């Protein structure tokens with residue numbers, strides 16, 4: 001089994017926020033309220049604690065690796081729908097998100113592919129082939145994100 005344990009020192013605390021909706025720091029990053037609590041489970045996941053509401057949450061919940069206030073599960077679940085729905089527009093319509101929001105998630109997913117993969121495989125129980133399919137869509141759309149070749153001008 002391949003170990004992909006993240007070192008605690010790699011955790012960017014300024015990117016973390018409290019996922020507890022009734023917490024006064026809910027969704028706010030870089031408040032200094034999130035502290036490391038412990039590691040747990042066979043995947044050695046990190047458990048964080050919010051100093052304000054004392055709520056504990058795992059890295060898979062509280063890490064807004066998309067830099068958004070949407071829970072990671074929701075983002076990944078949406079991404080997983082893309083092949084089935086045939087694209088961003090269909091996916092956005094199917095789950096009620098704005099298509100610009102979905103495009104933004106796709107763009108960010110590319111920057112966090114390891115974590116996204118982790119979610120897709122472990123949390124959504126997808127097969128590798130299904131995950132590949134999602135990525136092929138993500139990469140396809142990434143090409144049209146408006147980045148023009150700078151060499152021409």
Ligand SMILES: [Zn+2]
Nearest residue numbers: 018023050053
């Ligand atoms: Zn809190």
